[in-house]
Amino acid sequence: MRFFLKNYFSFLLGLLALLLRIFWGFFPAHCETYYARGLFLWIRQGLDLLFSPLPFAAFYLFWASFFIWAAYRIWASFRARPFGGWRAFLGLQVRATANFTGLIVSLFLGLWGYNYARIPLEEQLSLAVRPLSQEEMRAEGARILEAVAQARAEIGPLDSFALDSAILPKDLVAHLRTCLEAELAKLGYPHRANFRLRALQPKGLGYGFNASGFYWPFTGEAHIESALHPLQQPFTIAHELAHGYGFGDEASCNFLAYLACQASPNAFIRYTGQLAYWRYIFSELKYSDYGYYRYLRAQIDRGVHQDLAAIYAQMGPYFEFVPGLHGIAYETYLQMQGVEEGLASYDRMVLLVYAWEKQH
Numbered sequence: 001m002r003f004f005l006k007n008y009f010s011f012l013l014g015l016l017a018l019l020l021r022i023f024w025g026f027f028p029a030h031c032e033t034y035y036a037r038g039l040f041l042w043i044r045q046g047l048d049l050l051f052s053p054l055p056f057a058a059f060y061l062f063w064a065s066f067f068i069w070a071a072y073r074i075w076a077s078f079r080a081r082p083f084g085g086w087r088a089f090l091g092l093q094v095r096a097t098a099n100f101t102g103l104i105v106s107l108f109l110g111l112w113g114y115n116y117a118r119i120p121l122e123e124q125l126s127l128a129v130r131p132l133s134q135e136e137m138r139a140e141g142a143r144i145l146e147a148v149a150q151a152r153a154e155i156g157p158l159d160s161f162a163l164d165s166a167i168l169p170k171d172l173v174a175h176l177r178t179c180l181e182a183e184l185a186k187l188g189y190p191h192r193a194n195f196r197l198r199a200l201q202p203k204g205l206g207y208g209f210n211a212s213g214f215y216w217p218f219t220g221e222a223h224i225e226s227a228l229h230p231l232q233q234p235f236t237i238a239h240e241l242a243h244g245y246g247f248g249d250e251a252s253c254n255f256l257a258y259l260a261c262q263a264s265p266n267a268f269i270r271y272t273g274q275l276a277y278w279r280y281i282f283s284e285l286k287y288s289d290y291g292y293y294r295y296l297r298a299q300i301d302r303g304v305h306q307d308l309a310a311i312y313a314q315m316g317p318y319f320e321f322v323p324g325l326h327g328i329a330y331e332t333y334l335q336m337q338g339v340e341e342g343l344a345s346y347d348r349m350v351l352l353v354y355a356w357e358k359q360h
Contacts, residue, residue, distance in 0.1 A: 007095060010102040011101065014102025017106040017110060018105060018109070024117035025117050029119060031114060031118050032119045035114045036118040040112070041192075044195070048194040048220065051195075056198075057196075058216075058221055076092075120252075121247070121249075122355070124188075125356075127359065129355045132350070132351065137285060137289065138292050141281050148271070148304055151267070152271050155271060168268065173237055176264070195221055196222075198223050199225075200225055203225075203226050204317070207315070208320060208321040212225045222244050224237055229311045229314040231307055234269045235273055236257075238257035239257040251348035257276070277350075282297070
């Protein structure tokens with residue numbers, strides 16, 4: 001036993017972290033009380049103090065440290081090889097890999113990952129979430145089509161040309177953080193944090209992994225693709241900020257991003273939130289009711305149509321490094337965290353927003 005504690009401590013720590021994750025899965029109320037609204041808030045403050053002052057994304061520091069460590073381990077293993085042969089070399093590699101895996105698992109879960117096991121948002125808000133009938137989906141599609149056009153008109157006198165970055169607030173992240181924190185406070189969630197949101201460089205790095213943004217638990221920072229069109233930025237920023245406040249599943253973060261955008265006094269930001277929701281609704285209709293999807297598509301406001309075309313045009317030059325790899329990997333990751341729908345969990349935002357709108 002002493003041998004394993006000495007030589008495989010990090011690996012054993014990872015196993016204990018996994019066992020605790022299983023425990024939280026059976027007792028989400030305990031996770032909500034002792035972790036999500038307890039320990040995590042202290043972790044949040046610590047990460048903010050440690051990494052927020054940096055002038056660059058700590059994400060790069062993480063990977064630089066990893067590659068330095070990996071190079072050192074390979075060098076140390078080769079140095080040990082003459083004294084023990086290939087068996088000693090392979091043994092060192094197995095031990096190092098096991099301990100590294102255990103360390104990453106324990107850090108991921110401890111710093112943020114246990115939030116996946118908290119009480120679901122819809123349960124805490126008493127939302128009557130259920131699948132929508134075809135008639136309800138059609139009605140919601142027609143409603144949001146009109147709402148998006150109206151939201152765009154509220155921005156001010158506009159022509160039918162696509163909107164661009166000139167209309168974005170200069171303090172966009174701070175503005176959205178204020179809106180999100182206000183909504184979290186209304187919903188009864190902790191809402192104090194000071195973590196940074198960074199734009200990934202070079203442009204296209206996020207798109208290379210088929211991601212418009214992500215939250216990095218090891219540094220406590222949120223990131224967005226720097227090539228995002230200005231019309232995509234507010235909703236994506238609010239979504240990634242929601243992760244940083246302790247929400248794991250994508251549907252909850254989409255829902256909170258929608259609320260934050262709609263709570264903004266800025267008409268442009270409200271429009272981008274409606275536009276994001278519209279895209280989820282129409283994506284659902286495209287696959288479940290294609291005929292009605294085409295019917296509504298033909299009625300899109302000309303200005304909204306130009307905005308969508310501008311978004312797709314800006315995404316055009318960028319590509320996924322290994323097509324399909326991110327989808328498979330992230331699907332597996334989400335299911336391992338207890339999100340049974342996998343990538344489809346993003347689309348559950350429609351059910352959350354629909355239930356919210358019906359009850360408020």
